[in-house]
Amino acid sequence: MLWFPKNKRTWLETFFINLLKAGPVPKHVALIMDGNRRYASKQGLEKTEGHACGFNKLAETLGWCLDLGIVEVTLYAFSIENFKRSEQEVNGLMELAREKFRKLLEEKDKIDEYGVCIRVFGNLSLLPKDIQQILAKVVLYSQKNNRLHLNLCMAYTARQEICTAIQALAEGVKDELLIPSDITEKLMERCLFTRHSTDPDLLIRTSGEVRLSDFLLWQSELSVLAFLQVLWPEFSIWHFFTAVLYYQHNYDAIQKAKKYAAEVKNEEEIEQFLLMVAGETSSSCPVQRQSTEVPQKDNQLLWEEREERIKNFLERLESKHLECLEHMRSGLC
Ligand code: FPP
Ligand code: MG
Numbered sequence: 001m002l003w004f005p006k007n008k009r010t011w012l013e014t015f016f017i018n019l020l021k022a023g024p025v026p027k028h029v030a031l032i033m034d035g036n037r038r039y040a041s042k043q044g045l046e047k048t049e050g051h052a053c054g055f056n057k058l059a060e061t062l063g064w065c066l067d068l069g070i071v072e073v074t075l076y077a078f079s080i081e082n083f084k085r086s087e088q089e090v091n092g093l094m095e096l097a098r099e100k101f102r103k104l105l106e107e108k109d110k111i112d113e114y115g116v117c118i119r120v121f122g123n124l125s126l127l128p129k130d131i132q133q134i135l136a137k138v139v140l141y142s143q144k145n146n147r148l149h150l151n152l153c154m155a156y157t158a159r160q161e162i163c164t165a166i167q168a169l170a171e172g173v174k175d176e177l178l179i180p181s182d183i184t185e186k187l188m189e190r191c192l193f194t195r196h197s198t199d200p201d202l203l204i205r206t207s208g209e210v211r212l213s214d215f216l217l218w219q220s221e222l223s224v225l226a227f228l229q230v231l232w233p234e235f236s237i238w239h240f241f242t243a244v245l246y247y248q249h250n251y252d253a254i255q256k257a258k259k260y261a262a263e264v265k266n267e268e269e270i271e272q273f274l275l276m277v278a279g280e281t282s283s284s285c286p287v288q289r290q291s292t293e294v295p296q297k298d299n300q301l302l303w304e305e306r307e308e309r310i311k312n313f314l315e316r317l318e319s320k321h322l323e324c325l326e327h328m329r330s331g332l333c
Pocket of ligand 1: 101
């Protein structure tokens with residue numbers, strides 16, 4: 001299969017896979033596949049050919065991920081910044097995406113065989129209409145699968161993702177589905193494109209650049225970051241193993257930090273709720289009427305009301321998202 005080639009592993013590779021599997025394996029790996037053009041120029045190829053080699057490497061890497069038991073992969077395939085590249089390169093990248101996603105649709109049975117759920121994160125309206133349509137078809141077709149979640153960031157930047165989430169929250173307040181105190185870090189996370197994902201455990205960037213370039217800025221707070229001195233098309237299974245080993249080396253410290261962060265987030269949510277209760281009590285129950293004649297809503301009831309508001313808000317967000325994908329699939333967007 002084009003996207004998930006079945007390559008036979010050497011005995012040494014198999015040995016290392018089993019060795020790594022004896023330790024903690026990252027569940028979610030994020031990839032910044034950098035260095036395609038430098039590779040192209042090194043090999044005397046056109047830039048677009050460098051990107052095509054990059055795609056082949058991606059497919060190979062997905063095979064390694066499956067072998068290791070990684071259940072989620074997020075790829076930085078095309079950033080909003082990339083639109084600033086030459087028209088020829090942008091068109092070449094779009095053509096590559098068009099071709100590969102068409103092939104993926106033709107291999108639908110394989111999507112099911114591997115149980116792959118494909119999601120696309122980004123401002124898809126910036127992409128050509130026919131690509132939007134193909135992507136929507138792939139996403140809607142694969143949405144029930146759950147063995148491997150493959151997230152493609154296309155026309156994506158993390159800042160734009162965060163702004164989109166803030167807009168959704170602001171709209172929720174404007175439409176009186178939410179009240180401002182409902183907005184916490186936890187709710188914000190549920191408005192990001194990645195709301196159905198776990199945060200990446202390991203983020204790999206190739207090419208020697210040591211920055212995140214507006215990729216998963218919110219979600220990578222506690223990810224192990226592996227910056228590798230290799231151009232993406234030259235990334236080998238041994239580079240991959242090195243990054244996983246690096247993750248295992250840092251595992252205990254990261255788990256500790258994750259536990260602490262989860263506690264802080266829960267505390268923040270409760271504190272914010274109590275502040276809201278205090279505010280509500282002082283405005284709706286003036287001091288002189290705090291006797292038995294005024295039935296005071298207890299915290300439990302207010303908490304349930306808050307949960308209900310959040311549930312309705314998130315349901316609307318989800319149905320809007322689905323509606324948009326269905327429009328895209330039908331070519332109406
Ligand atoms: C960064 O290398 C790579 C990209 C901007 C494109 C990444 C895309 C692929 C690997 C193909 C994926 C295709 C699909 C259909 C998902 P660069 O161009 O910045 O290279 P440089 O750092 O050497 O200049
Ligand atoms: Mg680059």
